Amino acid sequence: MMDITPLPPRFDSPLNARRSTPSRLLAAPGPDADQLRQLLAWAVRVPDHGKLAPWRFVRIQGAARQRLGERLAIRGRERDPSASEASIEKDRLRFSHAPLVLAVIARLQAGHKIPEQEQLLSGGAVCFALLLGAQELGFGAQWLTGWPAYDPEVANWLGLAGQERVLGFIHIGTPTESVPERERPDPDTLLSDFDP
Numbered sequence: 001m002m003d004i005t006p007l008p009p010r011f012d013s014p015l016n017a018r019r020s021t022p023s024r025l026l027a028a029p030g031p032d033a034d035q036l037r038q039l040l041a042w043a044v045r046v047p048d049h050g051k052l053a054p055w056r057f058v059r060i061q062g063a064a065r066q067r068l069g070e071r072l073a074i075r076g077r078e079r080d081p082s083a084s085e086a087s088i089e090k091d092r093l094r095f096s097h098a099p100l101v102l103a104v105i106a107r108l109q110a111g112h113k114i115p116e117q118e119q120l121l122s123g124g125a126v127c128f129a130l131l132l133g134a135q136e137l138g139f140g141a142q143w144l145t146g147w148p149a150y151d152p153e154v155a156n157w158l159g160l161a162g163q164e165r166v167l168g169f170i171h172i173g174t175p176t177e178s179v180p181e182r183e184r185p186d187p188d189t190l191l192s193d194f195d196p
């Protein structure tokens, strides 16, 4: 069992409180236009070997969230005709809680001298930067995937090209309740010295 007592922070920083807010606990208001621009400006400052910008964003907001949910319910049933009503309802509501969802799309260049792994990792950093940025602006956020991130039909709806992949859906909004601390690994147990 992991020790759930968080390590006492040695430095005062918002990073000490970094955590996700489950998407079902996110409500309006979400970021306004200026806040979204700021969030994206922070996100694109991630390390990016070769300056490829191997990522882009698809904004899902307003009624598009419910329309996507309706399609997901139909697609969910197609993928699994024996799916329970509860799971279809979950699909219908997946994108309906947070007022803003940013799909982070990896645009990988195959065969480039910058390995695909590095392009992918840069995209992961973008996702995390969005979480940090949302928290910095006073919002809650959660990085979700689930089957819609890997479904070719959903990829078509989002307008993805052949090489593109969904790295995550970043749900952003105002937390409706505070989220308890989650157990975290003790970093001391993960650190070893290289000692040739």
Ligand SMILES: Cc1cc2nc3c(=O)[nH]c(=O)nc-3n(C[C@H](O)[C@H](O)[C@H](O)COP(=O)(O)O)c2cc1C
Residues within 6 Å of the ligand: 018, 019, 020, 021, 022, 142, 143, 144, 145, 146, 167, 168, 182
């Ligand atoms: C790539 C990726 C995909 C994730 N997808 C899901 C998901 O589909 N459903 C889910 O409950 N959590 C998912 N998570 C976990 C949440 O983003 C989050 O880490 C979790 O709610 C714990 O909160 P924390 O960020 O405070 O540790 C995913 C995390 C990552 C990195």
